[in-house]
Amino acid sequence: MGHGLDKMYPPENTNLAKDMVKEGGGILSEFFSGTKPDKHNFPLRNRVVAGLSDATVVVETNIKGGSMITAKSAEAYNRDVFAVPGRTTDKPSSGCNHLIKCNKATLLTDANELLHVLGWNEIKKEKLKQQKELFVELSAEEKQIVLLLQEKEILHIDEINLRSGLSSSSAAAAILNLELQNVIASLPGKMYKLL
Numbered sequence: 001m002g003h004g005l006d007k008m009y010p011p012e013n014t015n016l017a018k019d020m021v022k023e024g025g026g027i028l029s030e031f032f033s034g035t036k037p038d039k040h041n042f043p044l045r046n047r048v049v050a051g052l053s054d055a056t057v058v059v060e061t062n063i064k065g066g067s068m069i070t071a072k073s074a075e076a077y078n079r080d081v082f083a084v085p086g087r088t089t090d091k092p093s094s095g096c097n098h099l100i101k102c103n104k105a106t107l108l109t110d111a112n113e114l115l116h117v118l119g120w121n122e123i124k125k126e127k128l129k130q131q132k133e134l135f136v137e138l139s140a141e142e143k144q145i146v147l148l149l150q151e152k153e154i155l156h157i158d159e160i161n162l163r164s165g166l167s168s169s170s171a172a173a174a175i176l177n178l179e180l181q182n183v184i185a186s187l188p189g190k191m192y193k194l195l
Helices: 011-022 041-052 066-076 091-101 111-118 140-151 157-164 168-180
Strands: 055-058 080-083 154-156 184-187 191-194
Touching: 041 066, 055 066, 055 091, 055 111, 066 080, 066 091, 080 091, 080 111, 140 154, 140 157, 140 168, 140 184, 140 191, 154 157, 157 168, 157 191, 168 184
Parallel strands: 055 080
Antiparallel strands: 154 191, 184 191
């Protein structure tokens, strides 16, 4: 949110926010309660959104619009940026066209392209079943990660690092070894699951 959690802006989004929380989602803000939805808060909010997202899709923006700031943040976070092109004479499309022209965003004309690039619609083809080793020797670090993935089916790399207490390099080495031994699989968005 671009303001504190004690209010909803615009107010007509209140029911949407309640539905999101009821369905297991959440509302996030880095602003204290009582913070008003001032114009300068929204670029700060957008940088958080860009950092949390696998990809940023810019649908319509002026060349100096807020979405341009979000796209720049996403690029800085090494996230995918997509833009929907528009007529060259339309100001609301000028930002999208500029992002595409300057190779700051991938041209997006179809939602299926986005699903394909992010690997979200991959058809699960029948893989040749590989016989797992009956007795896989795991290090203490590898066992710790396997236990975490048994508790929660899918985990992000940051959550593995945080919950395991391992250093980033130790966790990365253990994850790589587990992948090589066909114990875990890597998913889009730096997520991992047990095989």
